[in-house]
Amino acid sequence: MAEFVRTGVEGRIGLIALDNPPVNAAGAALRAGLVAALDRLAADPAVEVIALYGEGRSFIAGADIREFGRPSAGPWLPEICNRLESCEKPVVAVLHGAALGGGLEVAIAAHARVAVAGVTLGFPEVTLGILPGAGGTQRAPRLIGVAAALDLITTGRRIGAEEALALGLVDQVTQGDPRAVALAAAGQVLAGRLPTRRTGDIHITPDPEAIEKTAEALKHSQPHLFSPHRCVEAVATAALPLPEGLAEERRLFRLCMDSPQRAGLIHAFFAERAVAKIREATATPRPVGQIGVVGAGTMGSGIATACLLAGYPVVLVEKSPEALARGSAAIARNLDGAVSRGKLRPEARAALSLDTATAAAALSGCDLVIEAVFEDMSVKQAVLSEIELACPGALIATNTSYLDLNEMAQGLDAPENFLGLHFFSPAHVMRLVEVVVAAETQPEVVATGFALARRLGKIAVRAGVCDGFIGNRIMSAYRKAADLMALDGTPIAAIDAAVRGYGFAMGPFEMGDLAGLDIGWAARKRQAATRDPAARYHGALADRLCEAGWFGRKTGRGWYDHSGDGPVPNPEIPRLLREIQAAEGITPRPLDAPDIVARYETAMIMEAARVVEEGIALRPIDVDAVFLFGYGFPRWKGGPLHQADAIGAAEICARIERHALDNPRFWQVPDILRRMARAGGRFADLNRED
Structure with a gap:
């Protein structure tokens, strides 16, 4: 010894x-x-x-x-x-x-x-x-x-x-x-x-x-x-x-x-470290001295704040002088908050370098530019072309939440320098960054994304290209399950309470009001052309709220009414719900808390399994990390796929098959789960090192 x-x-x-x-x-x-x-x-x-x-x-x-x-x-x-x-x-x-x-x-x-x-x-x-x-x-x-x-x-x-x-x-x-x-x-x-x-x-x-x-x-x-x-x-x-x-x-x-909590918490501990083991880990990151951020909205100002706090000089570009002023003010508030919390020394605050401009030409000295503009393909493609023209050879990242990076890269002269950096709001606080790898993204570019995340004090998870990548794709599935429960007569407050009881800080409808219902509305409209016409549509009630101009907290009303001392369920929802149920022939069938949790959890696991099966996530533990560090999944449960192992693949398959009796288009057993159920396999067995 x-x-x-x-x-x-x-x-x-x-x-x-x-x-x-x-x-x-x-x-x-x-x-x-x-x-x-x-x-x-x-x-x-x-x-x-x-x-x-x-x-x-x-x-x-x-x-x-x-x-x-x-x-x-x-x-x-x-x-x-x-x-x-x-x-x-x-x-x-x-x-x-x-x-x-x-x-x-x-x-x-x-x-x-x-x-x-x-x-x-x-x-x-x-x-x-x-x-x-x-x-x-x-x-x-x-x-x-x-x-x-x-x-x-x-x-x-x-x-x-x-x-x-x-x-x-x-x-x-x-x-x-x-x-x-x-x-x-x-x-x-x-x-x-x-x-x-x-x-x-x-x-x-x-x-x-x-x-x-x-x-x-x-x-x-x-x-x-x-x-x-x-x-x-x-x-x-x-x-x-x-x-x-x-x-x-x-x-x-x-x-x-x-206790199962011990296993879940230790799994979470290892998840934070496992996600760094990627196939591009041996590539040499490119040096990044100055960072540009295009778009001074909530995400852009948050990303710029995170980069400043990490010591990077930042150039913030926004075409509208008014929007640029608002973004600059938001950054100043963020930095002042860091000083007041003791996270940033006043003298260090004074030394931070933020330049602002209304033209992309100001980005010429940047090694990396992060685009954070409106979630629209044509808008983003135009902005990316402007960035590439202003700083040829620089790395370019998009902060898109859902859009196809391969389509987005089609207009670029050097698509090998392009990747996704999906930050989570507020970007200077949330720890997760999905590093999205497009078809032509080079290994050293991926390695640079991971190196940047480390310097920002964030946890990077490698993701492939699909609608919503890892996190938002899975969230869309369990959010759809929640919407369908509401359409079938389960009160939204009961759904939120059951999800909080599971361990989330907020339920899906509370979170929707916080984020803004217009975001999901835009996504549903974007996806309308490719929606399966035979599938049951989940967004009817949410659409009615948005059509009324009720987008959540920012408008004072959404799923809840926020105009009083505390949020209470929107009193108009029962009427809207009766109209939809009558039009669609829905017989109300409210669920109790255990059934709510089972459906919510199972929908999450079902889609997470597909994300692993399709290679969008490298390993199950990467999915768990995304949800632990970006979506508030209760840490002591270890993540959705760690929880799936605790439940067992056979039981998950049985749940999906029971739910499929009512909605076979939505509830479908992924092949990977069916194979695991037959062989007694676990997701933990797939947490290999790449």
């Missing part, structure tokens, strides 16, 4: 160096090496104090989460922490880089802690659906009190060295190389200048008020989640003798490990 953990002796000081690149994750090899090193130095009569530190970037950045849910070799982290604490020789831990999760649990089991300035500390386990299970819920309250421990453990909040010192989580903050700090700290212990103690021996003052207050707050803020509530229960036992508290912590930890 010497390759992961090394020991050394200098005088009366024993050194344990952890070396498991890149971040010293506490995998099985490191754990075994740490136990062996501790035993070796504890038995060495020359050693009077032991200092533990990490090589490379971090102390211990956490457990190796690849082991979660799989059989793994001992020794287990709780055993290591207990052995550290019970060691007869004082052990001081030197923390640098990151001391997170299991790493912080190891540190607080030591007898003293010295932080190197710049270290990040925290208990992120709750974000993975678990709790600190190696003594964190028992030792942290002893060091920093119940209220502070609850804050860190139930939120996963990360703190720096100075806050950790103020709380009492560390004993000193210093500068220097971790090995040198370890020697100095051990010397202080020998000299009596750095006190040591066993954390488990510290008396804890019970704080039932903090426990009750946190528990009540979580009931309202995180009603769907499992592990935050178990965290509170575990911390509540910290007043017990340490062995009893540790036993209860372990019981609650196992409950979390067995």
Whole structure:
């Protein structure tokens, strides 16, 4: 195990160096090496104090989460922490880089802690659906009190060295190389200048008020989640003798490990990283110095803001001086908001470079230009031609949500330099970008799109060309299912409530009012010529609202009436619905919440399966990432196709076939699902690396 953990002796000081690149994750090899090193130095009569530190970037950045849910070799982290604490020789831990999760649990089991300035500390386990299970819920309250421990453990909040010192989580903050700090700290212990103690021996003052207050707050803020509530229960036992508290912590930890939420949250964690593994990953991104944005509306101003916040000089072009002024003002508000939230320093705000113009010629110095104009093919093609003329050789991206990139590229002289960058509104806030690859897009152009997204702090997902790409195509399907439920007599408020109960922040009709119903109306009109005349039309009620000028919040009325203190269902909908039902011969059949959720979820999975089958998404996990980071899919469910695996392909097929009895044109089992149902396959099996 010497390759992961090394020991050394200098005088009366024993050194344990952890070396498991890149971040010293506490995998099985490191754990075994740490136990062996501790035993070796504890038995060495020359050693009077032991200092533990990490090589490379971090102390211990956490457990190796690849082991979660799989059989793994001992020794287990709780055993290591207990052995550290019970060691007869004082052990001081030197923390640098990151001391997170299991790493912080190891540190607080030591007898003293010295932080190197710049270290990040925290208990992120709750974000993975678990709790600190190696003594964190028992030792942290002893060091920093119940209220502070609850804050860190139930939120996963990360703190720096100075806050950790103020709380009492560390004993000193210093500068220097971790090995040198370890020697100095051990010397202080020998000299009596750095006190040591066993954390488990510290008396804890019970704080039932903090426990009750946190528990009540979580009931309202995180009603769907499992592990935050178990965290509170575990911390509540910290007043017990340490062995009893540790036993209860372990019981609650196992409950979390067995929860489907743990699997979903870890899948979401890996999804964020998996989407970067694309076939163009080996291509060299082109350098991007200056970025142009054409269109100063909501999307254009948001994209420009995101680029400015990432440090890019930006040229904003809009033909209308009035629209340009509005866009510039919106960008200024966005940047001022970033300053007020502490995301941008005032001096950095002053240094940002935004130029504005009403002519495309101003784009001549740009390496990449992002078009964000009106969602109309002819308008976009004209703008793209102007961009290419102004800056030949530059990369050109469209922010279209639905339109065919291959058709859009037909008028370009260099279609190989063209791609889609589908941002999500508000573009400077939302994390997702779909990088849409057209037929002639070159690999280095795709790689540049991914590199840009990384610099913008966003998650890029590769998408192929189809109507709506990954996200909007799937959304159109489950939104259609919601519209059909409404036409069949299920109240829109009931549909929205059921979808919120599933875990979304908003229901489909609430979201429609927020986004604007005119967007979907334009799409339905665009698709009218190619609509299957034998298929049941889902948009009749939405069309009637739009024809009345009710586009949602921006007009004060849509699916809901927003004119009063709070939104209430639009009182005109029952009348409009009766007229449509009478004209189409619909017998009302309202659904209850479980049936609403089943149809909504199944429609989502059905279309997501087709997106994978057709290669629009590289892998199922890419679909999951799109919905986790762009559409508010509940993170603890892992994504629609992770959820499909939890339900089972056979059950999904059965659901679709039951619904097809009423609407066979819409409800059709994708071939990929039928094959999985026969073979017992899962979408997880398709999450290969490309």
